[in-house]
Amino acid sequence: MRIALSQLTTGPDPESNLGLLREEARRAADGGARAVVFPEASMACFGTPLAPVAEPLDGPWAEEVRRIAKDTGLVVVAGMFTPAPDGKVANTLLATGPGVEASYDKIHLYDAFGYAESDSVAPGSEVVTIDVDGVRIGLATCYDVRFPELFRAHADAGAVVSLLLASWGAGPGKREQWELLTRARALDATLWLAAVGQADPAASATAAAGAAGASNAPTGIGHSAVIGPDGTVRQSLGAAPGMLLADLDPEEVAAVRRAVPVLANRRLAGRG
Template identity: 65%
Template sequence: MRLALCQLTASTDPQENLNRVRESAQRAAADGARLAVFPEATMARFGVPLGPVAQPLDGPWAEGVRSVARETGLTLVVGMFTPAPDGRVANTLLVTGPGTESSYDKIHLYDAFGFRESDTVAPGERVVTVRVDEVTVGLATCYDLRFPELFQAHADAGATLSVLPAAWGAGPGKLTQWDLLVRARALDASVWLAAVGQAAPEPGADPEQPTKAPTGVGHSALVGPDGTVRTRLGAGPEVVTADIDVAEADRVRRTVAVLDNRRLQGGRRA
């Protein structure tokens, strides 16, 4: 399957960002992609009040994304915010395309490095996989990257590809951690991992310099199930397509059977 890593810099204007989704999706479709993955918070970047931005999954912004999917024939994975029952919002991935309609709410919230995502965002509770062109795809978002059990749950559900939209926060060592973790999670679960982050907020931004909100450092990557980087982007906005071989995940799982050899699951001996 051919997929597209659609790295962009989101603004605070959802309509402007929807236009960017359309432009990137058109480029991905022209290059033969079937799946296009966009960053976390594509609807509106972090650093602004999220409550006024949030819309339900049947609201106009999500309908706009569905329109792009219909126009291009692609399945899109796009980060947005939806209202949560308790007055907070959910950090949601909308997945929409031919024969596919689903969503995932970020499970692990970014209460780290001085941020408190849980103050305004309610956590999700469900592991979600979807089918795209007969490929099972697991869904995760940004800080989820630090929790290997989620990606192993994708594999247990039949996924050979996990996608990780992100708005990775800048700061000392954070880019190095991003590179390490995307490779480790692919290797942990023997899955392809498409990690697509927000581009750096401005040209030349120093990824070692913390920002007031996690607005991205770029460096999206496609990692093979053996933990090797197959495609890596730079810091700025970019759309890159790449092919994945689903059978490679099966070959890796036969060679290094970490999923079959697990003896501790959920903190207890299986």
């Protein structure tokens, strides 16, 4: 199955960001992709007040993403914000397209490195997978990558691919952590990991105006990558915007799981 990872820089205006998604989806379709995956916060970059831009899954922003999917014939996965109780939002992934309609609310909130996502975002609680052409795919968002149990839950649900949509925070050692964690999660669950992040705004000609006002907001570092089920990096990008087209072979997952059956060999520690 061929998928496209679109590493872009979104700004604070949801309508303008839809134009980016539309352009990139056409590019992915021209490249023969079956699905195109956009980063976390594709609707509006972090550093933007989120409650005013949040919309329900049947709102106009999501409906336009569905139109993009219909016009291109692709499954589209993109990060948006939906209303949640107490004036907060959910950090939501919308997956839509031929035979697919699902959403995932980010479970693990980024309360780290001086940033408190939970101040404005409510956590999700459900593990979500989708099926594209008979291939089961798990959905995850950014800080989720630090929690291996989620990716093993994808595998337990039959997934052979996990999609990780991110807007990774910059800082000393953060790129190295991103690269280590994405490889580790692929190896933990012996599945393909397709990790797409926001490009580094400093490396983008369409830098996210307005995000600079919140200096610790996670606005992206780039370095999207496709990791094989054996933990090896198969394709990757640098800091600037770009697109990866990757062919993922589900049979390779089966072969790796036969050779290194870590899922089958798991044992739970007993309680005293």
